[in-house]
Amino acid sequence: MSxxxxxxxxxxxAREFGRERWRLMDIARGVQQRLGCVxxxxxxxxxxxxxISRVEVEGFVTFYSFLSKEPKGRIVIRLCDDVxxxxxxxxxxxxxxxxxxxxxxxxxxxxxxxxxxRTACIGMCDQGPAAxxxxxxxxxxxxxKARNIxxxxxxxxxxxxxxxxxxxxxxxxxxxxxxxxxxxxxxGPIVFSEQARGEAIRKAVAIRPAEVIRAIKTARLRGRGxxxxxxxxxWEFARAAEGSPKYVICNADEGEPGTFxxxxxxxxxxxxxxxxxTIAGYxxxxxEGIVYLRAEYAYLRRYLEHxxxxxxxxxxxxxxxxxKAGFNFDIRIQMGAGAYICGEETALINSCxxxxxxxxxxxxxxxxxxxxxxPTVVNNVETLACVTRIxxxxxxxxxxxxxxxxxxxxxxxxxxxxxxxxxxxxxxGITLRDVLEMCGADEAxxxxxxxxxxxxxxxxxxxxxxxxxxxxxxxxxLVFGPDRSIPKIxxxxxxxxxxxxxGECTPCRVGTRLIKEQIDRILxxxxxxxxxxxxxxxxxxxxxxxxxxxxxxxxxxxxxxxKGFRHVYExxxxxxxxxxxxxxxxxxxxxxxxxxxxxxxxxxxxxRT
Numbered sequence: 001m002s003x004x005x006x007x008x009x010x011x012x013x014a015r016e017f018g019r020e021r022w023r024l025m026d027i028a029r030g031v032q033q034r035l036g037c038v039x040x041x042x043x044x045x046x047x048x049x050x051x052i053s054r055v056e057v058e059g060f061v062t063f064y065s066f067l068s069k070e071p072k073g074r075i076v077i078r079l080c081d082d083v084x085x086x087x088x089x090x091x092x093x094x095x096x097x098x099x100x101x102x103x104x105x106x107x108x109x110x111x112x113x114x115x116x117x118r119t120a121c122i123g124m125c126d127q128g129p130a131a132x133x134x135x136x137x138x139x140x141x142x143x144x145k146a147r148n149i150x151x152x153x154x155x156x157x158x159x160x161x162x163x164x165x166x167x168x169x170x171x172x173x174x175x176x177x178x179x180x181x182x183x184x185x186x187x188g189p190i191v192f193s194e195q196a197r198g199e200a201i202r203k204a205v206a207i208r209p210a211e212v213i214r215a216i217k218t219a220r221l222r223g224r225g226x227x228x229x230x231x232x233x234x235w236e237f238a239r240a241a242e243g244s245p246k247y248v249i250c251n252a253d254e255g256e257p258g259t260f261x262x263x264x265x266x267x268x269x270x271x272x273x274x275x276x277x278t279i280a281g282y283x284x285x286x287x288e289g290i291v292y293l294r295a296e297y298a299y300l301r302r303y304l305e306h307x308x309x310x311x312x313x314x315x316x317x318x319x320x321x322x323x324k325a326g327f328n329f330d331i332r333i334q335m336g337a338g339a340y341i342c343g344e345e346t347a348l349i350n351s352c353x354x355x356x357x358x359x360x361x362x363x364x365x366x367x368x369x370x371x372x373x374x375p376t377v378v379n380n381v382e383t384l385a386c387v388t389r390i391x392x393x394x395x396x397x398x399x400x401x402x403x404x405x406x407x408x409x410x411x412x413x414x415x416x417x418x419x420x421x422x423x424x425x426x427x428x429g430i431t432l433r434d435v436l437e438m439c440g441a442d443e444a445x446x447x448x449x450x451x452x453x454x455x456x457x458x459x460x461x462x463x464x465x466x467x468x469x470x471x472x473x474x475x476x477x478l479v480f481g482p483d484r485s486i487p488k489i490x491x492x493x494x495x496x497x498x499x500x501x502x503g504e505c506t507p508c509r510v511g512t513r514l515i516k517e518q519i520d521r522i523l524x525x526x527x528x529x530x531x532x533x534x535x536x537x538x539x540x541x542x543x544x545x546x547x548x549x550x551x552x553x554x555x556x557x558x559x560x561x562x563k564g565f566r567h568v569y570e571x572x573x574x575x576x577x578x579x580x581x582x583x584x585x586x587x588x589x590x591x592x593x594x595x596x597x598x599x600x601x602x603x604x605x606x607x608r609t
Contacts, residue, residue, distance in 0.1 A: 003041050009034045010045035021050045022372065024060055024354025028067055029335060037071045063356040063502075064337035065119065066295045073108045073115035075153055078132040082121040082257040083492040084415045084478060085128035089142065093129045094118075096143030100150035113157065114150070120340060120496055121257040122296040125415035125478075126183045126422050133159040135298040137180055170267050175303040182264050183422030186438065189401065190409045191385045192425050193393075197271055198316055200391035204279045205324040209239065212283040216387060219395035220407040224382035225251065225343075226450060226474030228406075231387070234377055237367035238284040241375035246286040249371065250277050251348055251380040253294040255340035256451035257496060258476035261411040262381040264423050266293075266300055269385055270307045274331060276384030278317065279391055281329040284377055289331040292348050295338045304333060340500040341550055345378040346370075347502070358502045359548035382411050382475070402428030406467035410475070414439045417481035432471060433462040441479045446486060446565070448478040452493035453553035455560045456486070486561050486568045491519045493557040501550065508551030511542035515558055526582045527573035536562055 013030035017023035027046060032038050038046070038061045047054040061067045077097060081090055098104055101114050108115040124130035127139040136159040138149065149162060166172035167180040184192065204212050217232030238246060250273065254262040265273060277289045293301060308331055311317045319328045339357045341347045346360035349371050370376025379387075386408055390398045399407045406428035412435060415421040419440030426435065436444050448456045449466065450473035457464065457471070464470050480489060494516040503509045518535055521527055539555030546552045562569060576582045590601045 001035065006035065006039070006041045007045045010042055010049060014046065014049040019049055021052055022353045024050065024052075024057070025334065025337060025351060027354075028057075028061055029337060032067055036074070037068045039069055039071070043069070060354070060356055064339050066336075066338035071108075071112070073113055075113060075157060075159060076115045076117065076132075076134060077149075078117050078119040078122070079105075080120070080122045080124065080128060080130050080132075081118040082125065082128075082496070083489055084125040084258060085121075085130065086492060087416065087484070088128045090129050092143040093131075093141045093146050096146030097150065100147040114153070119296075119338070120500065121255060121259070123254060123260040123263045123294075124180065125258050125260060125413070127181055128415075132296065133162060136160055136162055137178055137299055138162055139179055139181070170303065173303055175306050176267070176300060178299055180263075180267075180299075182268060184264060184268070185414075185420055185422040186424040186426065188409045188425030188427070190389045190398065190425065191265065191269065191272070191382065191411055193389060195269070195272055196392055198275075198314065198322070200275050200388040201278055201282075201316060202322050203391050204282055205322050205327055209283045209285065212279060212391070213239065215390060215395050216283075219386075219390045219398040220405075221383070221386055221390060221398070222406065222468060223379065224386065224410065224474070225380040226256075226454075226472060228468040228472060231379060231383055234367055234379075235280060235283050237365070238375045238377045241368050243369070243374050244285075245288065246284050246375045247371045247377075248277055248280040248284065248286050248289045249345075249348065249352065249376060249378045250289065250291040250384055251343065251345065251378055252297070253292050253336055253343045253348060254381070254474075255294060255296075255343050255500075256453070256474055256476050257493075258415055258448070258451050258478040259413045259474060260415075261413045261423050261475045263297060263300075265381050265385055265411070266297065266304065270304055271311070272385045272388045273381055274308065274311060275316070276379070276387035277331060278321065278329055279387055280377055280379060280384065282321075282324075282327055284375070286377075287328050287330070289329065290352060290371070291331060291333045292336060292342070292352060293333050294336045294342075298335065301333060301335065308333075339502075340496075341502045341548075344549055347548075348378065349376065356502070358504050359550070361547070380474075403465075403467055403469075405469050410466060410473075412466070412473070412477050413475045414441075414477045414479065416479035417441060417444065417484070418479045426466070428467045429465050431463055431465055432457065432477075435466065435477060436462065436479070439477075439479070443481050444479050445482040445484065446480045448476070448480070448489075449473050451476040451478070452496060452557050453550075454556065456489075456557070456564060458564055461564075485523075486565050487519055487523055487572065490557045490561055491516065491523060494519060494554075497550070497554040497557075501554070502548075505545075505547040505551060507542045507545040508547070508554055511538060511546075511551075512554050514538060515542075515555060519558065522569065522572050525572075526585070527569075528575055528582050529570070529573050531573055532562060532566070532569050 017026050043057045047057045129141040130139045163179050168182045171178040171180045221231045222228040321327050342351045342357040347357040351357040366376045402408045412424045449471045497512045501508045539559045542555045
């Protein structure tokens with residue numbers, strides 16, 4: 001395409017979004033959709049139209065994994081490689097795709113038709129191996145299915161034709177038409193209770209905003225994203241903060257490997273989520289709400305936009321909501337572009353502003369200066385669903401469940417070595433043993449509670465409780481049977497953190513790689529006893545010196561597993577019988593020098609016993 005044609009495409013897209021710098025994400029996504037990439041000429045044009053530097057645009061495009069400055073295939077197959085998908089057969093599926101396409105991961109077919117990539121968790125661990133074919137989700141893959149998918153796409157290059165049957169619930173909705181299954185194994189009394197559409201908002205606007213905040217505080221609702229910060233306190237800070245306008249943001253960017261509960265909520269309970277966001281807007285005095293929807297859930301966007309339109313028509317969004325004079329509030333959906341770090345609230349805000357999803361230094365906190373430097377509340381999907389139920393049934397009903405410190409219920413995304421993977425709504429304070437019994441994990445040898453950034457526990461600790469005082473979790477529960485290698489699981493977790501680090505600070509950017517290399521040396525049989533303590537020291541250094549929560553949590557896979565399963569590591573390490581440093585491969589270290597010199601190097605005499 002000529003430079004002038006590219007310029008016209010950029011102009012059309014930029015005008016669609018008002019040439020606003022803070023809509024760079026939408027503009028970049030729109031340009032890529034039209035051109036197949038955001039190439040050099042497109043970057044120049046975007047920078048010119050938005051009156052920003054070219055380096056800002058390129059830095060933005062290269063940060064997000066779903067954006068590209070190089071052309072990709074007309075069909076991009078993103079194969080999920082998280083640890084649960086690996087357990088389910090990822091390698092066989094990868095080989096099936098590679099054989100059918102005649103390319104390897106990261107390559108594009110010579111005819112420009114297909115690109116094959118790996119991607120982090122796409123929220124389908126309960127039905128993996130899974131992949132995204134453009135925006136179409138394909139689940140329960142096998143090597144044979146991979147070959148059939150390629151054959152079908154060669155005959156008819158329309159990914160939506162891959163969906164031969166529809167999944168449960170609203171996955172069969174005409175605006176979704178997905179093969180995804182909800183797998184709701186246990187519906188509890190809060191989040192999955194019967195909906196009374198509009199009732200929560202009507203009750204909220206019938207009282208003062210301060211009374212709404214008091215109700216949320218009385219319910220002792222804590223953020224369901226994992227950190228557990230009191231929701232009512234966050235709202236109170238934002239309402240009292242100076243500055244206007246104010247904003248509320250729904251964090252729908254669940255990227256923690258093993259987490260998929262928000263996917264189910266957005267599919268089956270979007271009215272409850274949008275009502276909670278609206279109530280938050282009323283409580284803090286905001287007139288605009290944003291749903292930051294992860295790129296992996298783009299298949300739900302048209303359906304969610306339809307639900308928003310219906311709410312506007314019913315007077316639940318827009319002007320004078322539920323007849324309340326002066327309460328004007330609306331919601332827009334902001335798509336992400338593939339970056340796990342954007343689950344952190346300040347990185348998410350940066351992304352909403354059209355910037356790289358890098359965490360901000362705090363203070364100031366978002367409640368003081370967040371989106372567009374205005375007071376902002378960020379709550380996740382499940383938290384907002386709880387808000388709606390609290391306003392429907394009252395704080396006392398919510399507090400009937402859970403514990404005094406962790407009230408209500410918790411949604412768990414359970415996957416791995418169990419017979420009933422899926423979503424469970426359980427009371428806060430439930431024991432891990434009870435959860436394992438519900439999901440059919442009779443032979444669980446280890447359980448990762450809360451995703452890679454949290455804690456792995458063994459059978460002796462299954463009596464511990466899932467709440468904010470013991471085993472805190474954003475929702476992920478990953479079950480591992482007796483045949484799984486814990487160090488291999490840790491290696492996969494560290495590979496995830498290496499890939500998802502924003503690169504802003506050295507401890508996280510470099511330290512995660514060093515841990516990954518050390519674990520892999522141990523797995524390769526080149527580990528020494530001192531390596532275990534060195535891993536602990538390195539992990540603590542990263543934890544104490546990293547800039548944001550991701551970096552601070554990134555060494556947890558190795559720190560927690562050495563703490564709870566040290567014997568597993570000790571079985572894999574041993575001193576070299578000849579006193580050599582086993583972690584140093586002399587042959588490998590001189591390989592490049594041999595290539596340059598054009599001859600083999602005689603660097604040591606092998607000692608035989």
